[in-house]
Amino acid sequence: MNIVVLAGGISTERDVSLTSGKNIVKALKQAGENAQLLDLFLGFRGSVDEFFSGDGRIDTVSAIGLVDPSIEEIKAARGDEGDGLFGPNVLEICKKADIVFLGLHGEDGENGKVQATFDTLKIKYTGTGCLGSAMAMNKYISKQIMNANGIKNAAYAYVKKGEPVPECTGPCVIKPASGGSSVGVSIVLDEADYQKAVDFAFKYEDEIIIEQYLKGREFSVGILGDTVLPPIEIIPKEGFYDYANKYQPGMTIEICPAELSEEETKDVQLQTKRVCDALGMAVYARADFILNEADGEFYCLEVNSLPGMTDMSLLPQEAKAIGIDYPDLCMKIIELSLKKDA
Secondary structure (H helix, E strand, C coil), X not given: CEEEEEECCCCXXXXXXXXXXXXXXXXXXXXCCEEEEEECCCCXXXXXXXXXXXXXXXCCCCCCCCCCCCHHHHHHHHCCCCCCCCCXXXXXXXXXXXEEEECCCCHHHHCCHHHHHHHHHCCCECCCCHHHHHHHHCHHXXXXXXXXXXXXXXXXXXXXXXXXXXXXXXXXXXXXXXXXXXCCCEEECCXXXXXXXXHHHHCCCCEEEEEECCCEEEEEEEEECCEECCCEEEEECCCCCCHHHHHCCCCEEEECCCCCCHHHHHHHHHHHHHHHHHCCCCCEEEEEEEEECCCCCEEEEEEECCCCCCCCCHHHHHHHHCCCCHHHHHHHHHHHHHHHHC
């Protein structure tokens, strides 16, 4: 198959996406497929007919930095003075592919806009469709759906830029409403840091969530088709599971399968299935949870419609725990996606 691995873009998770894309290309080539990396925003300026020749176009992908990339620098690099999401020849190349493997993360790939465009143009792609992606990406909408389906999540306030910000009434987590990879997220334990954290979140988006802080162990659980994968526990050596701890080697301890009782494992897997079904996830996804110290219950933090596929990402570790190696995982995602579109 000729497969486009679409990555990059102009979200704050651009570098993570490119690393996922590089890994996916390598894995698909190892599986015997003709996979080529394509940057959603920068596109390809050569001949469309020549795109599928080459060694995968991964030689320019560098390691993930300690902080999220400068989006303004990426926009300037395109050089055509355009802010349009799709770079030169992207849609034309994707139309020629047997399937597009979405290696996108963050706003660009998980808000449903790319999926909606591909649906309109009848381009086959991996993972969840446009509606499920949009609902999961927006934490305000996803929390309303969780509440309607009896899925525990932290109490919260939703605030738009320019609106009054509620008073700080205790420890809280402040985050952009549609962000990912913990970019723009702050844990506020002291009222003196509250406004600073609000301003920091608004730096990334015009809508934020101010959420009750839940102290406890953190877990993630993936789905792959009808299979709920083993839970993985995430233990940062310092601070919380922020951008640096997610992607810099040696900064976080990850245990898979997590050291939970059989009852706890079944419970968090059931909650994963319920929340993924409620949000319309398809093919694969990942849900994140806190096991709250106060009441011993699992609380859902968020659902990712396009989980990371880097060397340090959680879903590949969970799949490996049940005997699915990285190339097989990539091929399984393609197989399930083609069935979805059949």
